[in-house]
Amino acid sequence: MYKIIRVLLAEKNSLVGVGIRATLNLEEDLILVGETNDVSKLAKLNLKFQPDLLIIDLDLTNFILAKLIADLHELCSYSRVLTLASSDKFDLSILKINGIKGCVFKSEEPQTLVSAIRAVAQGNTWYSQTIIEKLIQQQIGKQDENVEATLTEREQQVIGLIAQGWDNARISVELSLAQQTVRNYMSRIYTKLAVNSRSEAVIWAIKHSLGKQHEKVQI
Structure with a gap:
């Protein structure tokens, strides 16, 4: 018996989002309960759907990530956040923000995202080998x-x-x-x-x- 993981996605209506939806639909334990391209609506949607995991696209504009995470945790202390990043724009400083439990590059294989979702939803953290290497370097x-x-x-x-x-x-x-x-x-x-x-x-x-x-x- 598997545990259902309910996911809320904040993504900018790109082909990446289409791929994410298709990937989640193939997994019996992963359910996309809601999505938005407007981070100002994320806290309200988080309260409404009470997902196990939030996926936030770092390429969304007009928001300050640290403040967004802090506001989400003030409203929903249980929130677990996995971020999506473009490898050519990735800023290592985001990993210093408390509340972010992992980051996956958009260029990675779909199964990597699935593994990351399951790990973060279980309370663990997840970063790809590329990010680990960048951090160490x-x-x-x-x-x-x-x-x-x-x-x-x-x-x-x-x-x-x-x-x-x-x-x-x-x-x-x-x-x-x-x-x-x-x-x-x-x-x-x-x-x-x-x-x-x-x-x-x-x-x-x-x-x-x-x-x-x-x-x-x-x-």
Whole structure:
């Protein structure tokens, strides 16, 4: 028995949108509950349909992404956001915005989008191998190479599991910790690594070989 994933799409009425709709229609567990090309309507539609996942096209104009994500989470704290990007316009700084759980390039294979949707809807994060490589090359959240030695064994366990795509709830079960304790560990890890987002912490973990990488990296 599979879990139905309800998707709300914000996309600019392009051929990419046609492809997304066709891709979702082929998957029994993915249902497109609504779509818009006007991000000003997204919060209202999100409240109306209460989807499991929001897909937002970064090429939509006339909106500030950080403010949009913040407003969505203020109204619907459960919202999970997957972004679509053009590889030639992709700005790595968007990965520092809290609330974005993944990004897929429009040029990628349809099955990559399907995998990303399922991962993000389950509470994990997803970035393609290309994005991971770009992040490492540009050294987002560049850290002192000796920082690893300052992380306790437990902190290294926590960040290693996060690098494998685990959410806080799953980590708490695996390590027999309360979820608040996991959050406390994350806060200390962020401080030690001088990072501001989960994606930056994950990139640091990958650079330092903590956690397992996957093809089309699910992190």
